[in-house]
Amino acid sequence: MCALMPRPTRFDAIIIGSGQAGNPLATALANAGRKVAVIEKYLLGGSCINYGCSPVKALLASAERAHQVATAAEYGIRTSTPKPDFPAIIQRKDAIIQHKRDGVRANLTQEQSGITVLMGQAQFTSARTVRVRLNTGGEQDLTAPLIFINTGTRAAVPPIQGLVESGYLTNVDILDLKQLPEHLLILGGGYIGLEFGQMFRRFGSRVTIIDAAKNLLEREDDDVCQAMRQQLEADGVEFVLEAEVRRVSRNADAEYILTASTAASERRLRGSHLLVAVGREPNTDDLGLEAAGVQTDEKGYVLVNERLQTNVRGIYALGDAHPGPQFTHLAYDDYRVVRDNILHRKRRSAKARPLPYVVFTQPQLGRIGLSEKQARHEKIAYRVATMPVRVIGRAQETGLTAGFIKVLVDERQRLLGATVFCEQGGEIMSMLQLAMAGGLTCEELQNTVFAHPTWAEALNNLFVKLMKAG
Known part of the structure; x- marks a missing residue:
């Protein structure tokens, strides 16, 4: 006889992903007496703490300090040329992020009763059950009447010939470099590319930003795009715009060679490192959403209504997992929308809300x-x-x-x-x-x-x- 699978462990709510919407929601539900499971595949705290806002802004602070030293003579202060200690810069960033990670873990595992944290890959087996492949080995089945998808996004990889074979950096990989790039090539003129571009230029790298669009920050007004470009060019960042990268390769010295078509000619761009920052794609392809019947758009983002409910009763999507602008503060507001609708019986909408944002260049x-x-x-x-x-x-x-x-x-x-x-x-x-x-x-x-x-x-x-x- 075949052994029977043990019955799924029952919870009042399952939260898949421990980002800026999932963590406070877990706390709020637990404080309301609900039994909650939080499933995290990678690192507690989500993208903002681990490879988004916090580490990038910590590095930008070091870059700004280097710039202050470099321009001190303009203020009547005599100094020598700044010499960034890149390993020390990374060490400072790591210490800040570890402190934040420890805080999240303590909140979820020590300071709150009623929360169970499981590290592993979650996959729907039905509209009410989730199977977790634990990072330590084995599987565990969970069931709950409320399930929240808060799995975020990852860097999108464009279909460029030779890119995958040549290797590249994403916004995650670049945070853990051990040595300062000699010449950093950046694919993408959005806010991620611009922040990293100015940062590494101020650390001493040569930086070239390549984009297919005519302007940086394509959604902004032309005067904004022009002012941003002028500022970064004043810092020494180079731009190659209206350029379609057709091929990526590496030579015997491990140097990247990008072949790009522009309106004027074909260009070959060379650099020691390559950062791909052309957009994001959702982390929903391995969740087994089809088993739950959850609908997505053509890009894989989970479709929701104004209360962040999917087409399946009891399943919600929060943060970057659903379509729309991708910002930490909006993910946190998603938590407030769900909290008020579920716990406080207040009808609160995620539509027509303010959209403030900041690009942290200088x-x-x-x-x-x-x-x-x-x-x-x-x-x-x-x-x-x-x-x-x-x-x-x-x-x-x-x-x-x-x-x-x-x-x-x-x-x-x-x-x-x-x-x-x-x-x-x-x-x-x-x-x-x-x-x-x-x-x-x-x-x-x-x-x-x-x-x-x-x-x-x-x-x-x-x-x-x-x-x-x-």
Whole structure:
């Protein structure tokens, strides 16, 4: 006789993936008395802690410090040329990330009762059951009336001849390099490519960014794209745009050779390292979603409604696993949407919510609301005011004069959107986001008393332009 499989272990909820939506949801459900299983294939904490926001921003802080030393003479400070100790830079990053990982593990395994953490690969066997192939060996079947998919994304790999055979770095691999690249080639002019590009240039690498588009950050307004390119070129980053990479190879010295077609000619680009940063794809292909009957789009993202429910009752998708912008703060808001709908019986929607984001180059690019491109596309009437950063007193005093601030307002003098390409751009953008949430008008912002001399004080002068134009 065949041995009978043991019955699945029953839980009130199963969370697949321990990212910025899954972890707080596990805690909230456990605090409400629910028995919760968290399944993690790789590292607790998800992409933000392990290979996204936290490690990249830690490295960017080191790059910014190197730049401050390199430009100290402009401030009357005599220094020698900075010499980045790359292994020490990586060690600092690792220490910060390990502290965060330890905090997540303690929260899930020590500080909360009612949470069971299983390390392994989850796969649906039906709409209510999940089989876990444990990393330590063996399998375990679980069942629950509520299942949450929070599995995130991975780097997309373009179908370029020779790329896979030649090898390449992703945003994960590059974080653990032991030596500084001599010449880093970056495929992709999005925010990941730009942050790594400026970072490694300031560490001392030669950097070339290659993209098929005409502009960097293709979704942004042209003035933003141009300003970003000018800033990074001033740092020494090289760009090859409107270039289609057709082939990748490596020579006997392990040097990468990229063959690219441009409007003018065919080019061969050579470098010591290659980072692929052309986009993301969802980690859903190995979940067995077909066994549960969960629908996805053509790219594999899980389709959800405004309450983040899939087409199968009791199954939800959170964070980057479903279509839409991929940001940590939106993943966390997904948690709040699900928490309020399930635990607090509040009808809360994931649609039509604010979308703030920041590109952490220096200067930072902070964005909230509509761009001019979006307003024109949606046929929304607007007025616009733009102010160069160099006229701001705080910028003149600190020497950080690159960039501009731009706001769009409607006929009622209320903000439609803001672009802040400026030192502390993310913080200034967040102030404007609060003004938008509060419905403040241009006149109210123009007449607000800000402390002098702060970056925020620039808003007085910026909104004066709109008041005069109106």
